[in-house]
Amino acid sequence: GAVVSQHxxxxxxxxxxxxxxxxxxxxxxxxxxxxxxxFPKQSLMLMATSNEGxxxxxxxxxxKDKFLINHxxxxxxxxxxxxAHPEDSSFYICxxxxxxxxxxxxxxxxxxxxxxxxx
Amino acid sequence: xxxxxxxxxPLSVPxxxxxxxxxxxxxxxxxxxxxxxxxxxxxxxxxxxxxxNGDKEDGRFTAQLNKASQYVSLLIRDSQPSDSATYxxxxxxxxxxxxxFGKGTTLSVSS
Numbered sequence: 001g002a003v004v005s006q007h008x009x010x011x012x013x014x015x016x017x018x019x020x021x022x023x024x025x026x027x028x029x030x031x032x033x034x035x036x037x038x039f040p041k042q043s044l045m046l047m048a049t050s051n052e053g054x055x056x057x058x059x060x061x062x063x064k065d066k067f068l069i070n071h072x073x074x075x076x077x078x079x080x081x082x083x084a085h086p087e088d089s090s091f092y093i094c095x096x097x098x099x100x101x102x103x104x105x106x107x108x109x110x111x112x113x114x115x116x117x118x119x
Numbered sequence: 120x121x122x123x124x125x126x127x128x129p130l131s132v133p134x135x136x137x138x139x140x141x142x143x144x145x146x147x148x149x150x151x152x153x154x155x156x157x158x159x160x161x162x163x164x165x166x167x168x169x170x171x172n173g174d175k176e177d178g179r180f181t182a183q184l185n186k187a188s189q190y191v192s193l194l195i196r197d198s199q200p201s202d203s204a205t206y207x208x209x210x211x212x213x214x215x216x217x218x219x220f221g222k223g224t225t226l227s228v229s230s
Contacts, residue, residue: 046217107165110163
């Protein structure tokens, strides 16, 4: 089945620094990737939709200047958390849909997630 | 904001029993619905999806969809302790552009 690779799986950084998370679709092309964030005991919240070759679409309340998204190719999207603060500590998960299966019925395939801890 | 609602649980069932997980959604334009299982600290993994009214069976799992009632359910037959996890219901929005998740139902299967 389709595989989405996310790296790193875990990162600890100091407050004020920036962290980059990579998301790759390994065996399919993804014109669109999705970035979710999940706080403990909460559901996945969509942060932004990453579009290859164009600007990302951010959900209401998500700061686009803080969470920089770059969809450089059909298989790679990156999320950079700039000037990270302790409240940004969360589980960040990317996902992509193999549109070869049709738009409505294609499930999302998730990366393994990145546990970010900002100290 | 379109919503997907789930009872957070925990839902506790004995091994071998049927576990019934329920979900309602507010966007009448939603076309497809998905059930994901998430173990603690891990990413969600797809169990099954459904887009037509009625039942869809896959092994021990049966998804049920009733678009008139805006209701989706997942039945797990012969529940096993390894089924203990959080089950996330999700719906694709009408535009087909995003997947909206419920908060999940925690299932505990005791041996």
